[in-house]
Amino acid sequence: MCPSMAKENITIGGMLYDGNGTFYRGYIKIKNHEIVEVNTGTSPYEDYTGVVLPKFINAHTHVGDAIVQEEPKGSLTELVAPPNGLKFKYFREKRMEEKIQAMKTFIKSMVPITALFVDFREEGVSGVQMLRSALEGASISAIILGRPAENEKPESILTISDGIAMSAVSDWDFNYLKGLSENAKALGKMFAMHGSERIREPIRRIIALKPSFIVHMCKATESDIQICAKHKIPIVVCPRSNAMFGNFPDVQMMLKNEVMLMLGTDNAMLNTPSLFREMEFLYKCRFKGYIQPEKILSMAIDTPWNFFMSKKRFFESGELENLFVLDVPGTSPAYQVVARGGEHLISYYSVPRS
Numbered sequence: 001m002c003p004s005m006a007k008e009n010i011t012i013g014g015m016l017y018d019g020n021g022t023f024y025r026g027y028i029k030i031k032n033h034e035i036v037e038v039n040t041g042t043s044p045y046e047d048y049t050g051v052v053l054p055k056f057i058n059a060h061t062h063v064g065d066a067i068v069q070e071e072p073k074g075s076l077t078e079l080v081a082p083p084n085g086l087k088f089k090y091f092r093e094k095r096m097e098e099k100i101q102a103m104k105t106f107i108k109s110m111v112p113i114t115a116l117f118v119d120f121r122e123e124g125v126s127g128v129q130m131l132r133s134a135l136e137g138a139s140i141s142a143i144i145l146g147r148p149a150e151n152e153k154p155e156s157i158l159t160i161s162d163g164i165a166m167s168a169v170s171d172w173d174f175n176y177l178k179g180l181s182e183n184a185k186a187l188g189k190m191f192a193m194h195g196s197e198r199i200r201e202p203i204r205r206i207i208a209l210k211p212s213f214i215v216h217m218c219k220a221t222e223s224d225i226q227i228c229a230k231h232k233i234p235i236v237v238c239p240r241s242n243a244m245f246g247n248f249p250d251v252q253m254m255l256k257n258e259v260m261l262m263l264g265t266d267n268a269m270l271n272t273p274s275l276f277r278e279m280e281f282l283y284k285c286r287f288k289g290y291i292q293p294e295k296i297l298s299m300a301i302d303t304p305w306n307f308f309m310s311k312k313r314f315f316e317s318g319e320l321e322n323l324f325v326l327d328v329p330g331t332s333p334a335y336q337v338v339a340r341g342g343e344h345l346i347s348y349y350s351v352p353r354s
Helices: 063-067 076-080 086-093 096-108 124-135 154-158 174-186 203-208 222-230 239-244 251-256 275-285 293-300 302-309 333-340
Strands: 009-019 022-031 034-040 048-054 056-062 114-121 141-146 163-166 190-195 213-216 235-237 261-263 323-326 346-349
Touching (some): 048 333, 048 346, 056 063, 056 261, 096 124, 114 124, 141 163, 141 190, 163 174, 174 190, 222 251, 235 251, 239 275, 251 261, 261 293, 275 293, 275 333, 293 333
Parallel strands (some): 009 048, 056 114, 235 261
Antiparallel strands (some): 323 346
């Protein structure tokens, strides 16, 4: 793998991502990390050739869980539920320096293919501060959604984070959640939560909290999904972690009802943060049948880039590079990326200019 710092001026050619899982033959010229030309066809000389993609957005992580080193055995509740789940035991027992270092290592592995990750960070103000420390010097962006610790006011979290993220609506007093949502929205920040992961939860109560997006929805009914689509509330699915506990989101049904769908890798103690692995798993497990690789690729690129960054077009002249090149055949590129892609096939990736 060759990061962009290796040369100031490069030309990249091959099958360029054009949105919605489609590609075209073209090339990109980059000077000092800035795209200076994008064109169709081929260039007389290309430093790197392959399938060229915008970096992915990982729409749901729990990076703090990287501190858990033992094999995670037990039910979902026994591993992740506050206050006595395995992860919370580690949060209490490990030193701050250890937790920051575990997050640093985990975040570093995302850099080649990830532009941004969206993290649900527990441990209150301290948890957000630790993640910010772990991000120092990292060539990646993050949206950090904190969770107030016991006796912490929402304002203390909201002043240092991008919003608030909570676990299931069934885990908390509804009025408490409503207050958190209102506080976040008043400051123009996000309020997000898990929903219908382990059991089906009343969708009307979830919608009443006006979440920016909902994670999981494995136990949601088609009516629940239709309500999310009507209210334009995106859903983030995390198939690998869900499958570990015998759950699986009905992605086919979600796509049929045209809800906005994104992909996340979820808990750092369960999964690597590789969206390659997440996409491949979703494509190959076929829980409810075949899903087009183009649709899966859009869940890692188009929908999250539009939702989180208000970006609908890629590889535009004048913008900083934020891409990578995958050394796979140009035939059926969406399939090659989703079903056969991996970090080991990256020939080039951009590093943001410092």
